[in-house]
Amino acid sequence: MNAKRPACAAPALETPAPAASQTYSYSDLPREESASTALAEEVALAIAYNGISQAVMLVTPTDLEDFIVGFSLGSGIIEDATDIYDLQLTGAGSAQYAQVTIANRAFWNLKQQRRQLAGTSGCGLCGVEAVEQALPDLQVLAGAPLPPIEWLDGLRQRIGAFQPLGQHCGAVHAAVFMNASGELLLGREDIGRHNALDKLIGGLIRQKISTAGGLAIVTSRCSLELIQKVLRAGIQTLVSLSAPTGLAVQWARRHNLNLIHLPQKSAPRVYSPAMENQA
Known part of the structure; x- marks a missing residue:
């Protein structure tokens, strides 16, 4: 490994920051002077796999395709990005929809998971059977040296x-x-x-x-x-x-x-x- 302090590559900004923010007015206390500030936006994104609704997530409305691919992999819905055959985004404003077509094997596994879910909450899964999904059996990494x-x-x-x-x-x-x-x-x-x-x-x-x-x-x-x-x-x-x-x-x-x-x-x-x- 090269131990030199690396240079920071310039980020490629696909969406300018203001696209995910709006300006809102407010009043100062106690003087009640009016001013305005930019606040981050969020939207409700409903995700369906092969026509069946799976989750509604509150997200920042940028890089939604990246989010859906990462969410599908990180949640164990797919094992590989090739399991996603198609991804369509629709909707406007605060309501967005994602229709995701996945491989039959991945969809069968998803249906098996859904049968075991008692429900979801902001802190994770609830229900006795869902504990196994909160603590899944994941592959052990090969191991890597520490970064300089x-x-x-x-x-x-x-x-x-x-x-x-x-x-x-x-x-x-x-x-x-x-x-x-x-x-x-x-x-x-x-x-x-x-x-x-x-x-x-x-x-x-x-x-x-x-x-x-x-x-x-x-x-x-x-x-x-x-x-x-x-x-x-x-x-x-x-x-x-x-x-x-x-x-x-x-x-x-x-x-x-x-x-x-x-x-x-x-x-x-x-x-x-x-x-x-x-x-």
Whole structure:
């Protein structure tokens, strides 16, 4: 690995930040002076697979194709991007619809999952049988060396170039990919931390960007669901700007995932089999 601090590639912005934001007026207290500010927008996206409704997600209305591909893979609905045969987006305003055609094998697996679901909530799955889906049996990664510490130097500041919406109005999370040369290549934003990572994974797949030797960076706290998404995507290292949960660390170690927490004012904290092997 090249230990030099890598240059930050200029992000390719497919959608200007204002497209996902609107200006709203407000009044200051207690003087009640009027002003205006830009706020991030969100829409309801209803996703159906082979004509059967599966989920309604609140998302930032950018990179929706990336989100659907990443959501389908990260949720275990498909095993590979080739399982998606067609993707059609319709709707306008705050109501958007996605019709996704998937392979018969993937659709059969999805129907089996649906029979076991008692319901869903904002915090995850509920119902006794659904626990098995919240804690799925995922493939253990082959394991990878830790990235050079130089790659993490100034990372909080450098990923700002991939957060145009966040810089414009705040209120959104970001997920960014760094390749095997330490170059920041791709970033995605969303009001939902899971959604941002889904968009990033979908973008990597749709743009045919190799994840070998690279790492994903998330600006949000790192919980189990994010670990599961990067495991399914085959990404070997995850860097989180906020602390991981205990269960996230347990799963990272069990599945040979390099998990690195990048605190704001202290050295990177490594929760990884790679670190233990080097000890």
